[in-house]
Amino acid sequence: MELQAVLMAAGGGSRMTDLTYNTPKAMLPVGNKPLMWYPLNLLERMGFEEVIVITTKEVQKMMSTDPKMKLDVKMKLDVVCIQEDGDMGTADALRHIQQKIKTDILVVSCDLITDVALHEVVDLFRAHNATLAMLMSKAHEFTETVPGQKGKKKTAEQRDFVGVDQSGKRLLFMANEADLEDGLSIRKSIMRKHPRMHIKTGLVDAHLYCLKKAVVDFLADNKQNPLKLCECFIISTPNSALPLLISSRDEPLLQLAQDRSCWNDHRGDMSEAYHGGKLRCYVHIMDEGPCYRVNTLAAYIEANRLAPKLFEEVPVHPSAVISERCQMGSDSYIGAMCQIADKTSIKRSTIGNSTTVKEKVKVANSIIMHGVTIEEGCNIQGSVICSNAVIGRGADLKYCLVGNGQQIEPEVFVGT
Amino acid sequence: TDVIIESSVGYFTEGPERKDDIVKAKQEGKELTKEEKQRLRKEKKQQKKSKEKKDDKPSRDSEKEKKPASAASPAPQTPTQPPAQKAPSAAPAPVPVPASETPSAADKPAKSKAELKAERRARQEAERASKGKKGDVGPQAAPGKPKAPPSELQPVVKRLPEHVQVDNPEVLKKLAKKLERQQTPEYNAATKIPLRSDYGYKVSLFSHLHQYSRKAPLTQQLGIPSTVIHPAIVRLGLQYSQGIVAGSNARSVALLHAFKQVIRDYTTPPNEELSRDLVNRLKPYISFLNQCRPLSASMGNAIKYIKKEISNIPSQCKEEEAKRKLLNCIDCYINEKIVLAAKAIAKYSIEKISDGDVILVYGCSSLVNHILCEAFEKNRKFRVIVVDSRPRLEGREALRRLVQKGINCTYVLISAVSYILPEVSKVFLGAHALLANGYVMSRVGTSQIALVAKAFNVPVLVCCETYKFCERVQTDSFVSNELDDPDDLIVTRTGTTQLEHWQEVPSLGLLNLVYDVTPPDFVDLVITDLGMIPCTSVPVVLRVKNVDQ
Numbered sequence: 001m002e003l004q005a006v007l008m009a010a011g012g013g014s015r016m017t018d019l020t021y022n023t024p025k026a027m028l029p030v031g032n033k034p035l036m037w038y039p040l041n042l043l044e045r046m047g048f049e050e051v052i053v054i055t056t057k058e059v060q061k062m063m064s065t066d067p068k069m070k071l072d073v074k075m076k077l078d079v080v081c082i083q084e085d086g087d088m089g090t091a092d093a094l095r096h097i098q099q100k101i102k103t104d105i106l107v108v109s110c111d112l113i114t115d116v117a118l119h120e121v122v123d124l125f126r127a128h129n130a131t132l133a134m135l136m137s138k139a140h141e142f143t144e145t146v147p148g149q150k151g152k153k154k155t156a157e158q159r160d161f162v163g164v165d166q167s168g169k170r171l172l173f174m175a176n177e178a179d180l181e182d183g184l185s186i187r188k189s190i191m192r193k194h195p196r197m198h199i200k201t202g203l204v205d206a207h208l209y210c211l212k213k214a215v216v217d218f219l220a221d222n223k224q225n226p227l228k229l230c231e232c233f234i235i236s237t238p239n240s241a242l243p244l245l246i247s248s249r250d251e252p253l254l255q256l257a258q259d260r261s262c263w264n265d266h267r268g269d270m271s272e273a274y275h276g277g278k279l280r281c282y283v284h285i286m287d288e289g290p291c292y293r294v295n296t297l298a299a300y301i302e303a304n305r306l307a308p309k310l311f312e313e314v315p316v317h318p319s320a321v322i323s324e325r326c327q328m329g330s331d332s333y334i335g336a337m338c339q340i341a342d343k344t345s346i347k348r349s350t351i352g353n354s355t356t357v358k359e360k361v362k363v364a365n366s367i368i369m370h371g372v373t374i375e376e377g378c379n380i381q382g383s384v385i386c387s388n389a390v391i392g393r394g395a396d397l398k399y400c401l402v403g404n405g406q407q408i409e410p411e412v413f414v415g416t
Numbered sequence: 417t418d419v420i421i422e423s424s425v426g427y428f429t430e431g432p433e434r435k436d437d438i439v440k441a442k443q444e445g446k447e448l449t450k451e452e453k454q455r456l457r458k459e460k461k462q463q464k465k466s467k468e469k470k471d472d473k474p475s476r477d478s479e480k481e482k483k484p485a486s487a488a489s490p491a492p493q494t495p496t497q498p499p500a501q502k503a504p505s506a507a508p509a510p511v512p513v514p515a516s517e518t519p520s521a522a523d524k525p526a527k528s529k530a531e532l533k534a535e536r537r538a539r540q541e542a543e544r545a546s547k548g549k550k551g552d553v554g555p556q557a558a559p560g561k562p563k564a565p566p567s568e569l570q571p572v573v574k575r576l577p578e579h580v581q582v583d584n585p586e587v588l589k590k591l592a593k594k595l596e597r598q599q600t601p602e603y604n605a606a607t608k609i610p611l612r613s614d615y616g617y618k619v620s621l622f623s624h625l626h627q628y629s630r631k632a633p634l635t636q637q638l639g640i641p642s643t644v645i646h647p648a649i650v651r652l653g654l655q656y657s658q659g660i661v662a663g664s665n666a667r668s669v670a671l672l673h674a675f676k677q678v679i680r681d682y683t684t685p686p687n688e689e690l691s692r693d694l695v696n697r698l699k700p701y702i703s704f705l706n707q708c709r710p711l712s713a714s715m716g717n718a719i720k721y722i723k724k725e726i727s728n729i730p731s732q733c734k735e736e737e738a739k740r741k742l743l744n745c746i747d748c749y750i751n752e753k754i755v756l757a758a759k760a761i762a763k764y765s766i767e768k769i770s771d772g773d774v775i776l777v778y779g780c781s782s783l784v785n786h787i788l789c790e791a792f793e794k795n796r797k798f799r800v801i802v803v804d805s806r807p808r809l810e811g812r813e814a815l816r817r818l819v820q821k822g823i824n825c826t827y828v829l830i831s832a833v834s835y836i837l838p839e840v841s842k843v844f845l846g847a848h849a850l851l852a853n854g855y856v857m858s859r860v861g862t863s864q865i866a867l868v869a870k871a872f873n874v875p876v877l878v879c880c881e882t883y884k885f886c887e888r889v890q891t892d893s894f895v896s897n898e899l900d901d902p903d904d905l906i907v908t909r910t911g912t913t914q915l916e917h918w919q920e921v922p923s924l925g926l927l928n929l930v931y932d933v934t935p936p937d938f939v940d941l942v943i944t945d946l947g948m949i950p951c952t953s954v955p956v957v958l959r960v961k962n963v964d965q
Contacts, residue, residue: 002647003640047639119635126647127654253673253750261666262780262810263659270820
């Protein structure tokens, strides 16, 4: 077997607590599908047959009852539960499942929605015998107004500085602005080997990594390494890692083939291919095409807008009951077993499963999750209504975020 | 261009024959009945042969020949048939034909010379026109046509290899079916080795070869955790198609390394024998690698060796022991044929390098670089001129390796080779393969260098290990070659890329050839691990190798 897929679904969604204090991030509905369905669908389309899912017990329970997960996902899911309260990063999670890892792995985060051609990333990993290959994408502007924020102010996203070589494929360094104090410091050895470097800041890390098996073994053996996963190879690789990360079995033959080959990945200096280095990290940067990490509210709203179009979701679920005098825009998606009454207008919105919408309701640019009841005469614009909420009669909500199970009094006017 | 080539071939062979036929026309009459009988016998044989063969080309040809045979009256047929066969086929045909027909003394000049000539010409034009439609396999496929003087020679039809029949849609269909059939047995789903599609406009002279784009790798069509093909082979295929492993020796070593991993991970399925099953397991891998990049002659020989070794494993041998034996064989092969051979060749070559020499090398040959480095270590005083050519610019890598050792080097492009040759005392060339007729197949540009060196009376020495000798015979670079990605020829200078939209210009084709063949007249010596031999002794070496095995 070549690659084992690992899905990280234990994240808490720390940057959108309004949505996740009741529903775990992995099961938030996006386009009426749970968020983790999207990366699983990507893996399935690519040809994976088994996925190791690292998640919490709560998510596991929700997964087993969700109809979409049961029907659509044909792969075998090996669910590994970890503690919810533990602050487990990616590296810790990999240490936890080290026994299950038999080959190189592909780590995906549950909040990634993309249609990238995965072979681009994996080909870099294979062809250059890389230690790490990852996916990054040009950051998209979020155009929708986010409820709870005044105006279109961008949240203070901290920038990632990514350094690539001239070909744009080899990853030289990566640093997050939060970790830097005075300025960006680059090692001299890197500059000597790669005198022409491109430093990019407008990139989003898609949290999709191809890793060698030896990396997981190294992480397991070096428990005290708390650094972020990709940083620990690029910025500071202790020398003791080198023998672990190099497979010793057929090294002489590979070396012979490389010596006899007339290829070099760089030119202008006297060193051999890859500068004689054994550890290589590669990155594939997506220029176009959707690639979203749903870890903020703005991203969540954007994803709801675009994901159904990507996956050609059927606008109206067959089991929904919609009266004839309902005006439904083409950009709207109605979930299963909904009941939409007369004289309602639904534009550019997503309505979750088992939601009841009574008469004379206007819903525009909103996201309604599952099990919501909207009484007559409501007007909802640009809002996010979480599961099992009840919106009282005649309420007027603009750019609001209604939490899980909340009840809005009738005739309430909320919003700017 | 197709029609021009065919007609020129026709004119060459027709000249001397026309005179023979005129003589024959006068001499016919007596032997008419004998010739008619011979003709009928030949027709029957051709009909039988055409039913056996899968290719419909010879049947079409024999049909055409039957048509003029049946259409016209008996008298003019005998002189017209031999030229109809002779025109496309090779030289040996005319010799036996007049021999069988000159004894016939013609009493009656059945028709006038001019009428016969006109009929003959009309028939040949018709044949040529129909052959032209089939594609340019025609003129080169001399062995494809039956060359048969009546009854003496059986029609000899050789099947062309698939990789030089890319413009024949039936061959492509057969190849697709073959790839389908070559699924690995453990994977029952419908996944198969995908067929890589050609890219871009192909120059018509080379339309019978594949031309792939580097931006469309074969892995696009495979599932990501490749279960159909062993991951080591997928990695190798990618490295071939991206040019990371390039050069005959490097490719063979990498191939054998990948096969070692395959053998290590192999388990014999129940009720199967390792010797047979493993060979079948390797077949789809080899097809996959062939699609990524056409196999080189050295790789072909290595594969033959491995297949032979696997088939020779006795059936009572346990799996672990068999695997160990095979891995050992592979190591021995690499050690003997590549590493030790390089040492032996270096030893012989150093005798040929004297102090004060100016040596010219072309491109990056691992063997020639090794020789020069060894010679430098043995304190020979010489300097090197590295000749390089676009688009690969491999000479830069050779230059780096030589300069790193401390050798005094000069670097020129191939356009300057005739200016620099007066300084040169010897030319050392590497080879991709040595063909059975003594021709050297090497990187495109090598024959140019050899030609210019010959003109300047500079000795040309080719260094080649014996495992690169191959049974093929080729006299030109068109029949069998490799077409690289045409987009490699596009270059960006000062921000502008002139050829960026070359596909939109209908009359423009980009050709990126990889190999060419050098005739043995231009090569003075071939240095192999068996010693220093002249180019024409290659068949002897091949024969001795076959006897050994």
